[in-house]
Amino acid sequence: MRPFTYVRAQEVGEAAGQPGRFLAGGTTLIDLMKLDVERPAQVTDITALPLVDIAEHGGGVRIGALASMAQVADHPLIAARYPALRNALLAGASQQIRNMASMGGNVMQRTRCPYFRDTSFTACNKREPGSGCGAIAGHHRKQAVLGTSDACVALHPSDASVALVAYGAILTLRGPDGEREVSLEDFNLLPGQTPHLEHDLREGELITAITLPAPPAGSGVYLKVRDRESYEFALSSCAALLDVQDGVIRAARVVLGGVGTKPWRSPEAEAALTGQPATRETFENAARRALAGATPLEQNAFKVPLTARVIVRALLAAQAGEAADGHGDGQTADQGGRA
Amino acid sequence: MSHSATLPDPDLALTLSVNGKQEEVHVPVQATLLDVLRERLHLTGTKKGCDHGQCGACTVHVDGQTHLSCLTLALSCEGRAVTTIEGLAPEGGLHPMQAAFIEHDAFQCGYCTPGQIMSAVACVEQAQAGNADAIREFMSGNLCRCAAYPQIVAAIQDVAGTSGQGAGAGQ
Numbered sequence: 104m105r106p107f108t109y110v111r112a113q114e115v116g117e118a119a120g121q122p123g124r125f126l127a128g129g130t131t132l133i134d135l136m137k138l139d140v141e142r143p144a145q146v147t148d149i150t151a152l153p154l155v156d157i158a159e160h161g162g163g164v165r166i167g168a169l170a171s172m173a174q175v176a177d178h179p180l181i182a183a184r185y186p187a188l189r190n191a192l193l194a195g196a197s198q199q200i201r202n203m204a205s206m207g208g209n210v211m212q213r214t215r216c217p218y219f220r221d222t223s224f225t226a227c228n229k230r231e232p233g234s235g236c237g238a239i240a241g242h243h244r245k246q247a248v249l250g251t252s253d254a255c256v257a258l259h260p261s262d263a264s265v266a267l268v269a270y271g272a273i274l275t276l277r278g279p280d281g282e283r284e285v286s287l288e289d290f291n292l293l294p295g296q297t298p299h300l301e302h303d304l305r306e307g308e309l310i311t312a313i314t315l316p317a318p319p320a321g322s323g324v325y326l327k328v329r330d331r332e333s334y335e336f337a338l339s340s341c342a343a344l345l346d347v348q349d350g351v352i353r354a355a356r357v358v359l360g361g362v363g364t365k366p367w368r369s370p371e372a373e374a375a376l377t378g379q380p381a382t383r384e385t386f387e388n389a390a391r392r393a394l395a396g397a398t399p400l401e402q403n404a405f406k407v408p409l410t411a412r413v414i415v416r417a418l419l420a421a422q423a424g425e426a427a428d429g430h431g432d433g434q435t436a437d438q439g440g441r442a
Numbered sequence: 443m444s445h446s447a448t449l450p451d452p453d454l455a456l457t458l459s460v461n462g463k464q465e466e467v468h469v470p471v472q473a474t475l476l477d478v479l480r481e482r483l484h485l486t487g488t489k490k491g492c493d494h495g496q497c498g499a500c501t502v503h504v505d506g507q508t509h510l511s512c513l514t515l516a517l518s519c520e521g522r523a524v525t526t527i528e529g530l531a532p533e534g535g536l537h538p539m540q541a542a543f544i545e546h547d548a549f550q551c552g553y554c555t556p557g558q559i560m561s562a563v564a565c566v567e568q569a570q571a572g573n574a575d576a577i578r579e580f581m582s583g584n585l586c587r588c589a590a591y592p593q594i595v596a597a598i599q600d601v602a603g604t605s606g607q608g609a610g611a612g613q
């Protein structure tokens with residue numbers, strides 16, 4: 104790891120505007136610094152900042168950006184009202200990483216694309232703009248099939264972000280010039296011809312909080328499918344929120360993970376569900392709509408039919424959760440094995 | 443701002459709380475907790491496996507929670523309580539989990555064992571050892587190349603008093 108200037112910030116105002124990288128849990132940053140992918144001249148340690156509270160906020164919940172994945176997953180407000188988020192967090196990492204990793208860092212985590220992580224590959228437009236993409240003509244089995252470009256197919260790896268987008272999460276960003284809010288859905292950028300630009304985060308800005316509005320009526324599920332049963336990134340996942348009344352879908356949210364260059368909300372699927380009878384046929388139609396724009400490559404083409412089945416299974420589970428507990432907190436009837 | 447330094451300036455002075463003792467060490471800015479434990483404090487029970495947070499061999503407790511010391515910057519640990527495998531039991535004694543690992547033959551080569559035991563102790567302390575499935579999930583971040591997993595689960599169930607709960611057929 105290259106040396107750097109180390110600064111420990113004691114107050115948010117002191118951290119905002121610092122150059123280089125912010126250090127929270129370190130599970131992404133230290134890893135990538137060891138790989139020489141991240142080479143910050145300065146690291147500002149923000150672990151002492153008072154940004155760990157999880158509390159009621161305007162009918163929803165406000166999560167401090169330094170709350171750990173474990174703290175959020177285990178918090179009673181999250182377990183009761185945002186079950187798909189709890190299950191995405193539990194499925195998202197090992198216990199050690201859940202204890203370390205912050206929520207703000209989870210939102211900021213970088214792709215696992217091997218061409219990005221290994222500097223012995225010269226071609227990676229995300230790491231070295233203009234150098235090309237090694238994955239498209241190389242090994243891309245785990246990379247994205249939605250939101251790709253001819254410059255980058257790198258997968259967004261976060262499970263938690265998928266559930267956060269489903270619940271309409273808003274990020275609070277603190278910069279040298281003050282505070283602003285941006286929805287997580289808009290925060291992550293598509294790669295286009297500039298895959299090195301991943302977020303709507305300006306120089307020196309720091310995520311200070313993640314706010315969830317009151318959860319929508321109905322039940323929520325996070326279903327994750329992966330190469331092994333635990334401690335692995337998603338091949339495909341789906342956060343499905345479903346509100347069914349008298350057999351008719353009043354509202355739905357469908358967000359996909361493991362397949363997109365960003366957490367992939369599908370307005371096409373949601374439109375195909377809303378107002379329709381809550382049947383398998385409706386769910387299958389929604390899945391087809393969600394994947395109509397997929398751009399698979401040879402090795403990851405399997406993700407398209409796999410994801411169609413994941414969407415249907417997640418919606419069936421959400422519907423079953425709704426049926427099981429009437430109309431309420433929505434237990435995850437199906438988490439794809441253990442959460 | 444309590445620290446501001448760059449290499450090649452002289453090493454930074456750092457006070458760490460390790461196994462209940464205050465330890466003053468001098469470290470380069472980029473030192474990980476793992477490297478400081480092993481190379482400055484000579485606490486070599488904590489092992490370096492992948493050095494990238496994927497294998498769990500370097501697991502220690504920080505403020506009572508399992509952490510990966512290979513992904514932890516030593517400088518960020520000032521003011522936090524670190525416990526390593528050497529700190530689980532008094533000198534010459536064994537923690538009940540260490541005794542259970544021996545009793546159940548829960549290792550072969552032993553390289554992953556300190557990390558396994560640190561996670562296992564937390565698993566029981568945090569009441570996550572109610573059945574074999576819960577234990578396997580809690581322990582999923584600790585890999586064992588010798589595949590002693592069934593014996594590790596058995597040792598944890600023994601200490602937790604949950605033997606026979608969802609034991610199934612090993613893995």
